[in-house]
Amino acid sequence: MSDARAMLATPSPSLSPKGGEEREGCVVAADPVTIRTTCPYCGVGCGIVATPDGRGGAEIAGDKAHPANSGRLCSKGAALGETLSLEDRLLHPEVDGRRVSWDVALDAVANGFRDVIAEHGPDAVAFYVSGQLLTEDYYAANKLIKGFLGTANIDTNSRLCMASSVAGHKRAFGSDTVPGLYEDFELADLVVLVGSNLAWCHPVLFQRLEAAKRARPGMNVVVIDPRRTDTCEIADLHLALRPGSDVALFNGLLAELHRRGVTAKSYVDQYTTGLEEALMAARASDLAQCDLPAADVATFVEWFARAEKTVTLYSQGVNQSSAGVDKVNAIINCHLLTGRIGQPGMGPFSITGQPNAMGGREVGALSNTLAAHMDFTLEDVDRVGRFWQAVRMAKRPGLKAVELFDAVKAGRIKAVWIMATNPVASLPDADAVRAALKACELSIVSEAVRATDTVDACRIRLPALAWAEKDGTVTNSERGISRQRPFLPAPGEARQDWWIVAEVARRLGFGEAFAWTGVADIFREHAALSAFENDGRRDFDIGAYATTDEAAYDKLSPFVWPARAGVAQGGRFFADGGFFHGDRRARFIATAPRAPMHAPGEDRPLRLNTGRVRDQWHTMTRTGKSARLAGHRPEPLVELHSNDARARGLGNGDIAEVSSTWGRAVLKVHVTEALRVGEAFAPMHWTAQVSRAGAINAAVNPAVDPISGQPELKHTPVEIRRLDMHWHGTILARRPVMLPEITYWARARGAGYHAYMIAGEQPLGVAQRALSAAVRATNPGPWLKGESGVGAVIADGRLEAVLVLSPGHDERARDRLAPFMAMDRLSVEDRSVLLLGGDAGDGESERGGEICACFGVSTAAVTAAIAKGATSLAALGAVTRAGTNCGSCRPELRALLRAARLERAA
Numbered sequence: 001m002s003d004a005r006a007m008l009a010t011p012s013p014s015l016s017p018k019g020g021e022e023r024e025g026c027v028v029a030a031d032p033v034t035i036r037t038t039c040p041y042c043g044v045g046c047g048i049v050a051t052p053d054g055r056g057g058a059e060i061a062g063d064k065a066h067p068a069n070s071g072r073l074c075s076k077g078a079a080l081g082e083t084l085s086l087e088d089r090l091l092h093p094e095v096d097g098r099r100v101s102w103d104v105a106l107d108a109v110a111n112g113f114r115d116v117i118a119e120h121g122p123d124a125v126a127f128y129v130s131g132q133l134l135t136e137d138y139y140a141a142n143k144l145i146k147g148f149l150g151t152a153n154i155d156t157n158s159r160l161c162m163a164s165s166v167a168g169h170k171r172a173f174g175s176d177t178v179p180g181l182y183e184d185f186e187l188a189d190l191v192v193l194v195g196s197n198l199a200w201c202h203p204v205l206f207q208r209l210e211a212a213k214r215a216r217p218g219m220n221v222v223v224i225d226p227r228r229t230d231t232c233e234i235a236d237l238h239l240a241l242r243p244g245s246d247v248a249l250f251n252g253l254l255a256e257l258h259r260r261g262v263t264a265k266s267y268v269d270q271y272t273t274g275l276e277e278a279l280m281a282a283r284a285s286d287l288a289q290c291d292l293p294a295a296d297v298a299t300f301v302e303w304f305a306r307a308e309k310t311v312t313l314y315s316q317g318v319n320q321s322s323a324g325v326d327k328v329n330a331i332i333n334c335h336l337l338t339g340r341i342g343q344p345g346m347g348p349f350s351i352t353g354q355p356n357a358m359g360g361r362e363v364g365a366l367s368n369t370l371a372a373h374m375d376f377t378l379e380d381v382d383r384v385g386r387f388w389q390a391v392r393m394a395k396r397p398g399l400k401a402v403e404l405f406d407a408v409k410a411g412r413i414k415a416v417w418i419m420a421t422n423p424v425a426s427l428p429d430a431d432a433v434r435a436a437l438k439a440c441e442l443s444i445v446s447e448a449v450r451a452t453d454t455v456d457a458c459r460i461r462l463p464a465l466a467w468a469e470k471d472g473t474v475t476n477s478e479r480g481i482s483r484q485r486p487f488l489p490a491p492g493e494a495r496q497d498w499w500i501v502a503e504v505a506r507r508l509g510f511g512e513a514f515a516w517t518g519v520a521d522i523f524r525e526h527a528a529l530s531a532f533e534n535d536g537r538r539d540f541d542i543g544a545y546a547t548t549d550e551a552a553y554d555k556l557s558p559f560v561w562p563a564r565a566g567v568a569q570g571g572r573f574f575a576d577g578g579f580f581h582g583d584r585r586a587r588f589i590a591t592a593p594r595a596p597m598h599a600p601g602e603d604r605p606l607r608l609n610t611g612r613v614r615d616q617w618h619t620m621t622r623t624g625k626s627a628r629l630a631g632h633r634p635e636p637l638v639e640l641h642s643n644d645a646r647a648r649g650l651g652n653g654d655i656a657e658v659s660s661t662w663g664r665a666v667l668k669v670h671v672t673e674a675l676r677v678g679e680a681f682a683p684m685h686w687t688a689q690v691s692r693a694g695a696i697n698a699a700v701n702p703a704v705d706p707i708s709g710q711p712e713l714k715h716t717p718v719e720i721r722r723l724d725m726h727w728h729g730t731i732l733a734r735r736p737v738m739l740p741e742i743t744y745w746a747r748a749r750g751a752g753y754h755a756y757m758i759a760g761e762q763p764l765g766v767a768q769r770a771l772s773a774a775v776r777a778t779n780p781g782p783w784l785k786g787e788s789g790v791g792a793v794i795a796d797g798r799l800e801a802v803l804v805l806s807p808g809h810d811e812r813a814r815d816r817l818a819p820f821m822a823m824d825r826l827s828v829e830d831r832s833v834l835l836l837g838g839d840a841g842d843g844e845s846e847r848g849g850e851i852c853a854c855f856g857v858s859t860a861a862v863t864a865a866i867a868k869g870a871t872s873l874a875a876l877g878a879v880t881r882a883g884t885n886c887g888s889c890r891p892e893l894r895a896l897l898r899a900a901r902l903e904r905a906a
């Protein structure tokens, strides 16, 4: 038993209930024990120190000793303590909507799989797993399906995030190897960020880069992205290329570097093959496709040619494309040509979205890979089969995510088990995924959260542990393996995923191969497999940990692989060749630019790009619980250029339908100059749980890269049309409201209440009656009617709920009304201000949205400080505190400072 578990195993005799969120097993310790663990969000993999408060919560701080973050956390990581409540948790197994015992649920799963396989064969079953799983959970699931059920129909949601990088690495290096380390960003003279909004999606790495650039102003940063994102705030050059033209740009770079003689000849001669073919393809490319100013391209080429220490980081903007693998290889080609790989401050660097996407790659949770970075070659299948003593080894790759759910839809897959992910919201053509699951004979989901779009669609629901309760390891984007340790007890009947998998395996008769007593057992097996018959011909080897005992596993410090037994561990790959193709040489890959699969046309002339916002994570099941994270972008939105907005009669705050061949979403309009004309951007976080029709993936096309199978989430032809709302409104309510059928709603978390932003097409009076009835149904008490569409429930002097409706936009209603929800008791004067619409006339309600999540600083407060003379981040921090904690808002603060400077100069 781990130290942490020993601490948590202390029984709790009595607990004081608090909002139904109490956890059994929590004890208020005299001396709080701190636990070192890892952030569950992005691929940076920051270390966290958690100090449980004994009541089910915990203080969260950055781990100063963790090499990824040295104590830093972004807004999401810093708010983790607000996401630990048991509200919304799935705590008991369910079959067909009925609570059942674990035995009943596990028997149903095992019998279901047994029957389907007996009747239809192993390829009629599938698992869809997740970068949220810990490596040990991942390992167990992969072993069961590939070694014992006899199919490789297991894919991970990391397919949506970095499968193109995996395929690109394998083509170039012969292995899925990230050659470099995070410190290379700090050591480089040129950092090129391609298709990455690092400031929002990997904020701590962005902060490290920002600090390095501050320390060495000579470092150049180039951002290659069709959008002007906050990452551009530290860019010396922004190349807003035409979407999808990355291959043309890097081909142009390759040809020009070669023409100028910036070729590392001895490296190329000794360690690579295929340069001539790659050059021929590169020379045939036309840089004009990129639609970039020639002078900017020349500057980029010049900087790349001059800076030996160059790192090129790439992310979803490269990967999520039907030409994603070619884009990856076009980038890698430039690093191979210049020999800038595997040395301090040099190399191509794929950064992953998910916290354990890399762990999934290590265990082989992609359907086309085997465990421990092995493949479906005869030798590898035989090797893994012998190691596992597999009963029924899969011999060929399985279906990739989009094909897998197509097969569910077509009825070829009759049993699917989803673990720790929400494909009904996150896959393209998402409504088709929902329909497929609902029609599937046996749909199973292992989940920590009670209400997700996917849980709603599945028959068997198995309660899984959440972040604070799970035990195991994760791997970050620099190959760093860290422990994730539990610091809260398991709630209800929830169990860790590996245990659930092992119990199903036991029921299927494979108990011996899954007889682990804890996660350390699985970690040892995983480490041993990585070293099994590995004579240095496989990159992934952590054999040094194959005999790690329980105590050492408990104390395991973060380490970077490779970690071969008896050899110094960590470091970079490929400085001196040593690639993993049979001849140990890297491959240049000839790449030809390819347009996105679906081009905009007359009916759908706009190109939809999807992505993320700063303070939310994936489908918001966790970050959505934090009130402070809801302040920055509280509603599902679509951004478009002012020219495109004008042409459609759209303005800020309007409600619009985004429609494609595949589906539609209804979103709030945000007009911006940060996009190219003809493009639109929508974040992917909103689901049916928190919005009427905010799930943008319903409209996203299901095209995939032909090699990696990664969906093209960033190029869907759409049209956007204005929906004429007769009214807009806001509800703040202490208890959830069952809204009547209205055109638009989005729900966000407030401090002790739920906030609903609403709009509709029915007459205002009709809406007023229906909505006030809905509010009062769950928030009982005297209903007071105020002026101009205001109604409120005030019970015992406290505001329980308030509804405000108006014929036009009222973007500030939430800010105006929130202070009244914070009051224990409303005075007579407070009531009259509230019933007049909440404007106290003190300017406090003119917040203009929140910019700093840590201290709740509004855009208005920052703008006021700038108007009063603050001209630097330090000055803004001193006046408002904005940007002085996690630093996630600093790029936006910079943007406001820059805008003010430009305005003064004009």
Ligand code: SF4
Pocket: 039, 040, 041, 042, 043, 044, 045, 046, 069, 072, 073, 074, 075, 076, 077, 078, 201, 202, 203, 204, 205
């Ligand atoms: Fe978590 Fe933020 Fe670190 Fe990513 S950058 S691991 S989200 S704290």
